[in-house]
Amino acid sequence: MAIRSLDAFARMSIGRALSSGIGMVAGGFLILLVLVAVFAPLIAPFDYADQNLMNANAAPGWPHVLGTDEFGRDVLSRVIYGARTSLSVSATAIAISMAAGMTLGAAAGYFGGFFERAVMTVVDLTWSFPDILIALIFVAIIGPGLTSTTFAIAIAYLAQFTRLTRAQIVRLKRETFIEATINLGAKPSHILLKHLMPNAMAPVIVVGMLAIGDGIVLEATLGFFGLGAQPPTPSWGAMMSSGTAQLFLSPWVIIFPGVAVAITVIAVNLFGDELIRSLDIRDRLRGA
Amino acid sequence: MLSVRDLGVAFGMVQPLSGVSFSVNKGETLGIVGESGSGKSLTAMSVMGLLPLSGGRITGGSVEFDGQDLTKLPERAYRKLRGGRIGLITQNPMTSLDPLQKIGPQVDDVAKLHLGLDGAEARARTEDILGTLRIPEPSLICERYPHQMSGGMKQRIVIAMALAADPDVLIADEPTTALDVTVQAQIIRLLDDLVKERDLALVLITHDMSVVAQTCDKIVVMYAGRAVEHGPVEEIFDRPRHPYTQALIACIPRGLDDATRLTGIEGTVPTVLNYPKGCPFHPRCPRAEAICATDPPEFSVAGDSAAACHFAEVANAQPA
Amino acid sequence: QDVTVAFSASELGATAYNPVAASNLNTATSLIYDRLVEQDADQSYHPHLATAWEETPDGMAWTFTLLDGVTFHDDTPFNAAAVQTWIASYAGTENEYLVEAIASVDVVDDLTVRFNMERPEPNLLYNLASAFMGVPSPTAYAELGEDFGVTAAVGTGPYELQSFEIGLETVLVRNEDYTWGSDLSENTGPGHIETFTFREIPDQSTAFLELRTGGIDLLLGVPTDFLAILEAEANIQIIQMPGTGISYMPINVTAPPFDDILVRQATGMAIDQDSIVAAVYGGVGAPARNFLISSLPEANVNPDLNVRYDPAKAGELLDEAGWAMGDDGVRVKDGKQLSVDLFTANSTEFTRLTQVVQAQLAEIGMEATITVFDSSTIRDEYRRNAHQLAVRAYDWNNSDILDWFFSGNRVGYPNVSMWEDEEGQRLNDIAMTESATAAERVANFTAYHEYVLSQHLFVPIYQPTQNIAFNGEAISVPDPVRGSRFRGQSFMDIQVTE
């Protein structure tokens, strides 16, 4: 659905977002990051899991450009592979969350009534509950690992997408063109799929984009509690959680993944802001 | 009382208003007509000195009120005038009142600020004015919130605020556009009465030629940020000299004498970003010639009225 | 006059200062309660509340002479009757095993008690010296019931419990009447320090920073990897004591491929204990070759049974077991890869060690996937028999730990190896209940230990040291530390530096 929605309109907006200075830098960085994640095996100078205890905690230099960690593993390679974990977990989670949220929200907005109230009550509750707690409860239920992290993040952000989609649908339902299309003799499925959803999608996708940033942070936080990627799979969060002591012994082990998270999230936000601007949907994001 | 000379307004690089002139005296009603985006509200805002709010500035001309040039007035002094000697009535009564506050205090503010009255005195005055505006049970109304009232009622409250400090000039920016015809008629009558009773100078901004015809003494016709014609109302309606004015009058459906056929004006209203050079109306003008595309026309005066058209005299020869 | 102490990570989360019923006690307990006897670092026993004891030759009765003039914090006297009630109170509790061998307690006179034994118990003194055998006031114990150790804790110790916020901090104040310190401390009178505040700091890094910035004065249980950093700090001094525990990797013998003893043996040979000590622990501590700490006589087993790094042999064993090396470095048998699960608990120390183990297993062609659990979930996993390998540690300086971890009665947890074996159980029973003398007990346990080793139920990895760090500018700590652990007796000698 997300791919199909990249119609002329959306392409235009992404193009416009990229054409602004900040948008270009942020977007370029994100594209680069995705490429790095995809081609990690080709780019990373070392195997992320190769230990060399004799060369543990080596400072940045050559051949370990960003140094090595407590096991003598190459930090650069781990940051590169970490991009893979962090991005894919967050993106998958958000995609799941978005799909579910859009379905729920669209149904709630379209059908209204008791169904809407029930959905929104539940969803609102998950929203006002601290996301880290939701994640921890979820992890407690299905156990640690990337799957549960993914689902935990997905649940934590479900409400956002549901609310937003519902708000969009409710707003759109009142638009004249919907009534006009009904009056042409269109079936409900046509209304929903050809008009409501495509129009509701833009802000949801942008928020989804922004949420990927939040997802990365949440993944990092779960990693801090040791609940994300299982070793030796690197994830930025898990790497950052090596503890304060590491800040004295080999700060690069913590600093570099931390910087990676910060830059990525900033880039995601900047690009998202630019998209919001070029899609001109600031007002539509506010209502939800 | 109030006279505007060659007013120009700019927002950054765009110049949505230029060369607007008019004047109005006590007991007189001046109508400013023009289509959406022609710069009517900007004119009102310039006179009120409120352009900086939206980031605009006056680039030329003068706004003279009671002998002083307002464009050079410091903000502090200007604030005394606003709401004091010059009142403003805005277009949409639905959104013109602070929805979080009761009616009473919102009106009281004016008298407190400009007449130096204390709370009770100001309230007495508020109720008094609401009464003269034929609002039933003013003291009850004062305790209500805006959302509890009808549009016509709210518009009267806005008028009451404009009147509270006994202004000399009232600027009404489309005061009836959002209202139903029957209510519009009431408000127009009210304004009319006020001009007569209080000897006010009223600037009535509207896009409705019928309203102008009903109430105004003089009118200014605006198009694309310029005044294209001005003069006494009868003269303009009888012998419009600017092709735009002529076309505008032709656009009004007259149900009862069903002879003319409506065709409208070809083409579309230009936006600020593509104001034509020369005469702004030339792309849509049936009489346009080469010169119209290059040279902005001067006002040609005939009697009390003036039209900014290279062919004003010709136009005058064949009224619409 | 106030000293702040941080517990070591393994001591966190004690729920009550109740030596009788609690399953988890911390160091502060040893300051609230005194024990009948104390054990020194050289495993010798020293009198404390019991001034003398005597075992009948057949081992069927023990007579203890009690110290005179000792009172509990609630001013009730400590005497033979108190001991009698106290021993009886273990019935039905988690810690009942400590007094299992005692059939009954006789009050001989006010300051003499006799324990009549079910069977000879050479381990009795060890038990009596354990923290779980601190002596509570019988009056308070009966009075408070479930609340004992929670709202109040009454012992005879040098410090009294002032406040206890679970999971947060415990404040102890000096018992001014205390005059009965054991000979393990210089100071036998009231403690030098007025107040001890014990804090539970879950994050080791935070604890380290607290020590460094003066937030705490004493850190019990410094993770080995912090030693290097701490040593660099001028104001911080470190005491290293022989460890009382082992890090090891249990092998689930019921989960293929580990149902094959050859695979288990090979797994043991994959772990390079020496390099772990050198690289992970910076040379501090010792490699573990078998299940018991090396200071125990039962650790002296037939050297052939000790587990040693031998990757070549491991490879041969695996070949023999039918696991041929695959192209990608992972062994294969019948089309199945040698991939196993490796569980570990959620703490920096464990995950570190586990990752090294994982890498070393990879060397012999075994691909291990790590899952990190919190300590409670991991226990559920063991009970569910969901594990294959795990990295764990225990802290116990007695050979009866073998029974705890390998008895068929406790399969699942704590018998994580899931080992049930007739011969093993027979040897266990002999060692646990049929030794009349200490020497016999050593022999029996050594035999049991050797049998356990021969079955390759686990891989011993590391014997840590006990590391205690303190702010040398604030306090002084007895040197050398006496006793097997840094506890009550050592706190008596802590002094504030001027």
Add this chain to the structure above:
Amino acid sequence: MILRYTFQRLLMLIPVSFSISVVIFMIVYLLPGDPIDNLLRVGSSAEDRAELVARYGLDRSLVVQYFVWIGNMFQGEFGQAIVLRRPVADLIAQNLPYSLTLGGLAFLFSSTVGMALGTVSAIVRHPVLDRFMRGFILLGSTVPGFWLALLLILLFSVNLGWFPVSGAGGWQSLVLPVLTIGFGGVALVARVTRVALLDAQREDFVTLLHAKGLSSGTILFRHLMPHALLPVVTILALRIGWILGGAVTVEFVFGRPGLGSLLIRALGQRDYPVVQACLLMLALAVMLGTLIGDVAQASMDPRIREKKS
């Protein structure tokens, strides 16, 4: 008017609370593992187990258990913690004050500082300030809490030695945790305030206020602020639950007790009664937050007062 409104909102919470309580009750049964196992002595028999199960009422049907539970909750009877072996009420009473102080201060900090920042950035429209604000807001949502906490500790405790590294002692020990939690909140509140003020400034009635001759200051404080407050109050109210429970990370890093830590700990130990009580407290806080938000909004906005009653 407001009282009536509050009462109505309260009544409306009843069905919501009921569904929440059911959800909370069920969550616990979704958790793997069994507190009884944690409680049982190693090697104990099936009877021991049955005895414990009966003692904690776990042998009855779920429905019965639910009603017994909710009935007890109503009487403030939170039961006995299974693993921590003390009244759950005590545990809550012990931890809640920490959460409330920390949350309250963080709340105060983020709302005041956030609103001040937001207001300044909305009225002083200066490009440099604008960029600074954007950067700050961005950073606020970017930096994971634990990371920020570590950096703060490093700077203020280790290098400058101003505040303690951890613990729950005097006011000094509150500074860094409050800053950590507050940072994200400040950014959020600043953003909301700013947007709301800019929106309010664009409203028609503001033009009329200027036309009345009121000074910009009067307009800002008397008229615009109330409008900006509306969304800020909503956001803040919704975050009450967040602040009470969401401080887990901060509590962990700074070694502070609190509702969040208690919950996490109980979750780890499968201490059902504690988990349930904590979740219920949080849900209560969340609902209370929504209620406060609604009532605050209604007391500020007559339109809401009327529409919803």
Add this chain to the structure above:
Amino acid sequence: MPNLLEVRDLSKRFTSAGSAFRKARSMHAVNGVSFDLAKGRVIGVVGESGCGKSTLARLILRLIEPSGGAVHFDGDDLLAKSPAQMRRLRARMQMVFQDPYSAIDPRYTLARAVAEPFEVQGVTPEKPMTDEVAGLLEMVGLNPGLATSYPHQISGGQKQRVGIARALALRPSLLVLDEPTASLDVSVQAQIIGLLEDLRSDLGLTYLFISHDLSLVKYFCDEILVMYLGRVVEALPDTAAPARHPYTRTLMESTFEPDPKKRRLIAPLEGEVPSPFDLPPGCAFVDRCPNASALCRSETPALSTETGHAVACHHPI
């Protein structure tokens, strides 16, 4: 001429959801409206904001379900149709909406918007689709070159033309025009009205024209229905007929002549329009009526069935 549309006693009641604390309130947005519309005629509906004009239009097109009454379109009882039948019928009865700015999906190009009726109805046009679209755009006076534009790239007047093109795509016989020029400038309004006049004579369309502008209705329509608070209070058979209902009279007097010489004295201020939720008993206009009597306060006047010029007043002028 046969009647294309017969509306009988059409009513719509809206109920605001009640709660435990508030009684459900209901209002008649449209109350007992009846009229006939002959093929090729234009009937105008005037009335103030909120009097139920749009609701009436929606009821006739069955975009909302009526609470009572009947609508016959070309002899078919619309209310008896199944949803599928109704969808097919819609091709023959189209509507042009008040707000052109939101009448086209912002993500659709004009071509796609104009082609949508064919897609929705599953009709293949005679000509290739692009030609068909170009033809329709030309018919409403738009340059077919605009086909690839998006709505936000064209002006309000142009959007309204697109709306008309869409409505005409399936060759309907009835066109309901709900204030099609209300949000447009006068010069553009005149363009659109001109266009509608042309289309009517070219295509033989029948119009139901809704407006609040009496002069526009008088200019454009053959007959006029005057609505007040949900009811038809007067049905003028032709535009020259003198008003007989006091409300119609008020309405006419409130409409100014675009001629400064024909200024009129505006009647003094009168009472407020009552809330539709609690109408007074009797005639709804009673509080603002100069001729009101006791009868007016107690009994709702029925629309007289008098042929030609019906009026709902106890005291018609």
